[in-house]
Amino acid sequence: MKKVLIIFLVFCASTAMQAQESSAREDNKIYRFVQKQAAPKQEMSAFLQAFTNEFNPLVIPPKYDEISFKLQFVVEKNGLLSNAEIKGNEHAYGYIGEIIRVLKMMPAWKPAEKNGKIVRSFHTVPITLRFPMRNVDKALLDKAILERTVSTDYFEFECSCKLINSSTNQYNKVKEFSYSTADNSTFYSITIKEILLSNTTHHLNIIKADAALKKTAIKEVDYKSYKALEGHFSVNSNEVMYYNNTIYFIAGTYLINITVISPNAQISKFNFADLKRTFKLKTDTL
Known part of the structure; x- marks a missing residue:
């Protein structure tokens, strides 16, 4: 009788282990067909x-x-x-390292659901990458950017552009400066706002909250010696897409915002990186 009992207990334990292993395999299964597909938290x-x-x-x-x-x-x-994994273009395998790096940088998606449970799933996205800056002689472009230094009482930076507007709002204690390249392909906006509150973090939190309401990606970064918030977003205006790159940081009791806007994503990104690199505050006048 004892032998029968032991065999029965061993059988039950084995069955339980098999059931657990089966459940674990089911939990780790990657599905191709689900009731609710995975999707970006923002639009595709x-x-x-x-x-x-x-x-x-x-x-x-x-x-x-x-x-x-x-x-x-x-x-x-x-x-x-x-x-x-790359599908449909064997040449793209040569760039798989960069593709994997970029994919890891992307925000998390909303996962798929099957029978009411969250599951792992396959997803395929067609991607086209265009590089319009390839047709531009980079040496000439660098020369054009460094051709002129923009200087005010408050800051300076290197840019082949002209001032198109400046204003001061005494009530809000805000100074605004707008610049444009000669061909109007790129616009620069620089805003300096005096902060009266001792809790300067409060202002960055307001920017974060506003970005969240607008579903705009914004992240904390280190910019030179400042803690900053950097964002990249696009705006559709009169059927033209404008690509905005912007950064906010606090210097002393001033909130600084510098932004670059262009209908060309690569040009906007390139000039924004250059503006951040060359931008200097004249701290003795702030």
């Missing part, structure tokens, strides 16, 4: 734009102005993206 267009902005075009041979491929990846239960 915002995901594609973020992917394009983050991608380093220097990894692509200069002879290519554009590459297209299908990107398959797994959306994990926590929304993170993993297991990137």
Whole structure:
């Protein structure tokens, strides 16, 4: 009788272990067909734009102005993206390292659901990367940017642009300056606002909250010696898409905002990086 009991207990334990293993395999299964597909928390267009902005075009041979491929990846239960694979373009395998790096930088998605449960799932996205700056002689572009130094009583930076507007609002204690390149392809906006509150973090929190309401991606960064908030977003105006790159930081009791806007994403990104690099505050006048 004891032998029968022991055999029965061993059988039950084995059955339980098999059931647990089966459940674990089911939990880790990656589904292709689900009732509710995974999706970016923002619109797919915002995901594609973020992917394009983050991608380093220097990894692509200069002879290519554009590459297209299908990107398959797994959306994990926590929304993170993993297991990137290239479909439909064998040449794109040469850039898989950069593609994986960029994919890891993307915000988490809303995961898929099957039978009311959150599951891992495959997702495929067609991606086209265009590099219009390839047709521009970078040496000439650098020369054009460094051709002139913009200088005011409050700041200076290097830019081949002209002042198109400046104003001071005494009530809000705000100084605004707007610049444009000669061909009107790029616009620069610089705002200096005096902060009266001792809790300067309060102002950055307001910017974060406003970005969240507008569903705009913004992140904390270190900018020179300042703690800053940096954002990248696009605005559709009269059927023209404008790409905005902006950064906020606090210097003393002043909130500084510098922004670059262009209908060309690559030009906006390039000039924004250059503006951040050359921008200098004249702290003795602030």
